[in-house]
Amino acid sequence: xxxxxxxxxxxxxxxxxxxxxxxxxxxxxxxxxxxxxxxxxxxxxxxxxxxxxxxxxxxxxxxxxxxxxxxxxxxxxxxxxxxxxxxxxxxxxxxxxxxxxxxxxxxxxxxxxxxxxxxxxxxxxxxxxxxxxxxxxxxxxxxxxxxxxxxxxxxxxxxxxxxxxxxxxxxxxxxxxxxxxxxxxxxxxxxxxxxxxxxxxxxxxxxxxxxxxxxxxxxxxxxxxxxxxxxxxxxxxxxxxxxxxxxxxxxxxxxxxxxxxxxxxxxxxxxxxxxxxxxxxxxxxxxxxxxxxxxxxxxxxxxxxxxxxxxxxxxxxxxxxxxxxxxxxxxxxxxxxxxxxxxxxxxxxxxxxxxxxxxxxxxxxxxxxxxxxxxxxxxxxxxxxxxxxxxxxxxxxxxxxxxxxxxxxxxxxxxxxxxxxxxxxxxxxxxxxxxxxxxxxxxxxxxxxxxxxxxxxxxxxxxxxxxxxxxx
Amino acid sequence: xxxxxxxxxxxxxxxxxxxxxxxxxxxxxxxxxxxxxxxxxxxxxxxxxxxxxxxxxxxxxxxxxxxxxxxxxxxxxxxxxxxxxxxxxxxxxxxxxxxxxxxxxxxxxxxxxxxxxxxxxxxxxxxxxxxxxxxxxxxxxxxxxxxxxxxxxxxxxxxxxxxxxxxxxxxxxxxxxxxxxxxxxxxxxxxxxxxxxxxxxxxxxxxxxxxxxxxxxxxxxxxxxxxxxxxxxxxxxxxxxxxxxxxxxxxxxxxxxxxxxxxxxxxxxxxxxxxxxxxxxxxxxxxxxxxxxxxxxxxxxxxxxxxxxxxxxxxxxxxxxxxxxxxxxxxxxxxxxxxxxxxxxxxxxxxxxxxxxxxxxxxxxxxxxxxxxxxxxxxxxxxxxxxxxxxxxxxxxxxxxxxxxxxxxxxxxxxxxxxxxxxxxxxxxxxxxxxxxxxxxxxxxxxxxxxxxxx
Numbered sequence: 036x037x038x039x040x041x042x043x044x045x046x047x048x049x050x051x052x053x054x055x056x057x058x059x060x061x062x063x064x065x066x067x068x069x070x071x072x073x074x075x076x077x078x079x080x081x082x083x084x085x086x087x088x089x090x091x092x093x094x095x096x097x098x099x100x101x102x103x104x105x106x107x108x109x110x111x112x113x114x115x116x117x118x119x120x121x122x123x124x125x126x127x128x129x130x131x132x133x134x135x136x137x138x139x140x141x142x143x144x145x146x147x148x149x150x151x152x153x154x155x156x157x158x159x160x161x162x163x164x165x166x167x168x169x170x171x172x173x174x175x176x177x178x179x180x181x182x183x184x185x186x187x188x189x190x191x192x193x194x195x196x197x198x199x200x201x202x203x204x205x206x207x208x209x210x211x212x213x214x215x216x217x218x219x220x221x222x223x224x225x226x227x228x229x230x231x232x233x234x235x236x237x238x239x240x241x242x243x244x245x246x247x248x249x250x251x252x253x254x255x256x257x258x259x260x261x262x263x264x265x266x267x268x269x270x271x272x273x274x275x276x277x278x279x280x281x282x283x284x285x286x287x288x289x290x291x292x293x294x295x296x297x298x299x300x301x302x303x304x305x306x307x308x309x310x311x312x313x314x315x316x317x318x319x320x321x322x323x324x325x326x327x328x329x330x331x332x333x334x335x336x337x338x339x340x341x342x343x344x345x346x347x348x349x350x351x352x353x354x355x356x357x358x359x360x361x362x363x364x365x366x367x368x369x370x371x372x373x374x375x376x377x378x379x380x381x382x383x384x385x386x387x388x389x390x391x392x393x394x395x396x397x398x399x400x401x402x403x404x405x406x407x408x409x410x411x412x413x414x415x416x417x418x419x420x421x422x423x424x425x426x427x428x429x430x431x432x433x434x435x436x437x438x439x440x441x442x443x444x445x446x447x448x449x450x451x452x453x454x455x456x457x458x459x460x461x462x463x464x465x466x467x468x469x470x471x472x473x474x475x476x477x478x479x480x481x482x483x484x485x486x487x488x489x490x491x492x493x494x495x496x497x498x499x500x501x502x503x504x505x506x507x
Numbered sequence: 508x509x510x511x512x513x514x515x516x517x518x519x520x521x522x523x524x525x526x527x528x529x530x531x532x533x534x535x536x537x538x539x540x541x542x543x544x545x546x547x548x549x550x551x552x553x554x555x556x557x558x559x560x561x562x563x564x565x566x567x568x569x570x571x572x573x574x575x576x577x578x579x580x581x582x583x584x585x586x587x588x589x590x591x592x593x594x595x596x597x598x599x600x601x602x603x604x605x606x607x608x609x610x611x612x613x614x615x616x617x618x619x620x621x622x623x624x625x626x627x628x629x630x631x632x633x634x635x636x637x638x639x640x641x642x643x644x645x646x647x648x649x650x651x652x653x654x655x656x657x658x659x660x661x662x663x664x665x666x667x668x669x670x671x672x673x674x675x676x677x678x679x680x681x682x683x684x685x686x687x688x689x690x691x692x693x694x695x696x697x698x699x700x701x702x703x704x705x706x707x708x709x710x711x712x713x714x715x716x717x718x719x720x721x722x723x724x725x726x727x728x729x730x731x732x733x734x735x736x737x738x739x740x741x742x743x744x745x746x747x748x749x750x751x752x753x754x755x756x757x758x759x760x761x762x763x764x765x766x767x768x769x770x771x772x773x774x775x776x777x778x779x780x781x782x783x784x785x786x787x788x789x790x791x792x793x794x795x796x797x798x799x800x801x802x803x804x805x806x807x808x809x810x811x812x813x814x815x816x817x818x819x820x821x822x823x824x825x826x827x828x829x830x831x832x833x834x835x836x837x838x839x840x841x842x843x844x845x846x847x848x849x850x851x852x853x854x855x856x857x858x859x860x861x862x863x864x865x866x867x868x869x870x871x872x873x874x875x876x877x878x879x880x881x882x883x884x885x886x887x888x889x890x891x892x893x894x895x896x897x898x899x900x901x902x903x904x905x906x907x908x909x910x911x912x913x914x915x916x917x918x919x920x921x922x923x924x925x926x927x928x929x930x931x932x933x934x935x936x937x938x939x940x941x942x943x944x945x946x947x948x949x950x951x952x953x954x955x956x957x958x959x960x961x962x
């Protein structure tokens with residue numbers, strides 16, 4: 036059968052090899068086998084109807100599956116059951132088996148509901164320079180700590196672009212108080228790293244070498260930095276395959292993403308490890324008036340009144356397909372005709388509207404002009420969002436200063452970029468409360484020598500609490 | 508595949524049957540009046556699993572949600588129906604798993620057993636424990652269980668992980684053959700993941716298929732139909748509420764943009780479901796200070812086997828550490844953020860006359876720009892339909908779009924008054940009149956151009 040090795044890798048195929056190869060020829064999957072009567076199957080595969088073998092195979096597959104699910108009380112003859120954890124947990128096991136990796140900062144940990152949990156895929160997304168790599172490096176070291184801060188394990192860093200920044204990693208190790216005060220100290224030896232510059236090597240490494248590393252080296256944290264890089268390289272080239280249009284390209288990319296998601300989830304579940312994935316973002320373009328119900332204010336008070344107000348309302352329909360969905364770079368973007376549209380007429384179940392809340396950008400009720408201009412969308416779209424369990428968005432905003440004198444580069448004294456402020460926003464997760472709308476609930480942080488440190492900060496890129504250095 | 512010789516005990520599954528044959532002799536006719544039997548049926552706790560949200564419980568049973576606490580509402584226990592398959596779908600992070608956990612807490616507190624199946628991400632144990640511990644039933648609880656602490660109730664919770672569709676099928680086969688006496692709820696979290704993984708899109712299926720060999724994708728419909736039938740039978744014969752928590756995918760709608768639709772979107776599926784709920788998010792703000800809060804909405808577009816036709820009824824809720832809590836209707840009605848921004852012109856009268864809009868004229872006015880047809884949306888799944896050959900047949904049976912917060916005269920087909928009635932969760936009178944009118948026929952025009960978008 037076509038997917039037997041994926042579904043039941045340990046199934047004893049010797050006694051059924053002939054039938055299995057026949058079924059494979061006719062594209063029968065395990066699900067097919069379980070849902071079709073044996074007569075139908077026999078007919079479909081041009082076997083003798085009523086042949087005992089198909090029925091036997093069906094029974095054997097069913098038995099093995101139910102065994103794996105922990106449904107059969109008797110231990111089957113297949114010895115593999117002992118090494119593989121059952122796909123079943125009792126209520127008590129469920130409640131008590133929970134481990135997290137700390138971010139080595141109490142405020143950040145609290146916001147994350149304790150830390151990065153094992154068994155899930157957690158995504159950290161944000162612009163370049165937002166602090167993703169710093170976060171990841173901190174996790175590489177924290178995972179080595181004993182519980183409750185870590186998992187006392189080795190860690191694996193898979194990079195798709197550049198090699199592990201070892202210098203920075205050793206600086207973090209030297210500077211962080213918690214890491215230095217623990218015995219045994221975390222070390223760089225426990226960090227395995229590998230570079231997978233293209234999709235093929237990435238797939239091969241994750242599928243075949245990672246499970247071995249996990250088993251042999253006690254790896255319990257895997258970091259993939261970044262997930263988007265290989266997909267964008269491979270699938271954004273026009274005409275990547277022979278005569279493939281970009282639409283088919285996208286379909287293929289989606290199915291690759293789905294396979295990767297399933298692979299990672301299976302690894303996370305089977306070995307109870309934490310998988311943290313870094314993702315890039317693209318700029319989001321949106322029509323001015325659509326971002327907030329309050330933005331497009333005119334004489335009338337409510338969107339409802341505006342809708343029903345009678346004449347004078349543009350009867351234009353919704354704007355053309357939103358370019359916010361694309362993660363192609365700005366230069367190549369063709370925008371649809373942008374129609375002036377009264378705010379608040381976005382349909383609730385549109386991607387553009389709902390993505391405000393699952394991407395980490397756009398859920399501000401009263402966004403400033405600057406915020407509106409700088410909204411981002413994590414790469415790889417809704418398909419990838421569905422694959423992950425938790426999403427952490429690192430938001431960075433510029434802080435401008437008044438240019439003082441004409442002899443600086445801008446003569447008119449226009450605002451000059453002074454610094455960046457960063458926030459960690461917990462977008463969604465099954466196990467903890469999200470940060471909430473806007474940046475009010477997000478945790479401000481800074482990148483320092485010792486890693487990532489939370490600071491108390493108000494939601495707008497303005498005055499920092501406790502900062503006596505006056506701004507503006 | 509042997510069937511168990513243990514016959515399910517009908518009375519223990521479906522409750523004491525006063526309206527059933529009370530003696531072994533089939534010649535005895537029931538001696539209870541139909542009205543009594545119906546009343547008993549409606550009020551029986553054997554019929555529903557509460558969601559913990561009073562309004563949603565009522566809406567799921569096609570009842571009026573707003574009746575203040577009185578005799579009737581105390582006796583009435585609403586929620587997700589047992590004996591039916593319910594689908595709850597929505598985008599990531601909206602609260603599907605939390606919703607499932609709350610249902611689990613409700614069933615456990617009512618003294619029943621729950622089976623939780625993880626098809627995608629594992630359920631977070633400590634959070635589930637917390638939700639069970641802090642669960643407050645909608646109606647006063649009957650002392651069915653001696654303790655309501657999660658560690659004791661955990662005995663009645665059975666958990667499975669199904670990494671593939673085959674595993675789920677095997678599990679369901681086992682459950683069907685070995686009925687449980689006390690399970691009232693079966694949750695499959697991430698059901699759509701199994702389906703998507705089991706039927707991957709084959710980019711190279713454009714090659715000439717081998718003669719006589721069926722294309723893999725043509726098996727999707729039969730397998731899904733079989734799966735649905737298995738779920739329905741399991742739900743019905745064992746009086747279990749089966750709840751499927753599923754994700755969304757995007758679909759391009761010309762003239763509208765990318766919409767989120769459920770992964771399973773074909774007629775046989777929708778007809779087979781007993782109930783369908785959409786969970787989504789929208790703007791929400793506090794009355795006095797305009798502070799934003801986290802508002803989530805549940806729209807019931809099919810309940811008790813009856814489609815709502817146009818828009819379904821909505822319940823508002825929020826999520827915190829202890830689970831889901833209702834958000835009262837007045838907050839939903841408030842549409843303007845208060846003060847400072849624009850003077851709220853006292854509550855807009857909800858029955859204000861609005862000009863009925865003719866959607867066809869709107870659509871006619873807007874010409875499809877050239878860019879629409881060429882525009883590629885990376886998330887678009889429009890081309891999938893062509894692979895499965897469903898592109899045409901499922902267009903007409905899309906689930907109704909949930910009500911927009913601020914409406915759009917383009918999509919709205921019926922008289923806008925309907926929309927106000929939608930949010931009048933407090934007054935159920937107008938509901939019956941307004942809801943029937945919303946049709947989707949305008950989509951008929953858009954369908955053809957959808958094909959041009961597809962590849």
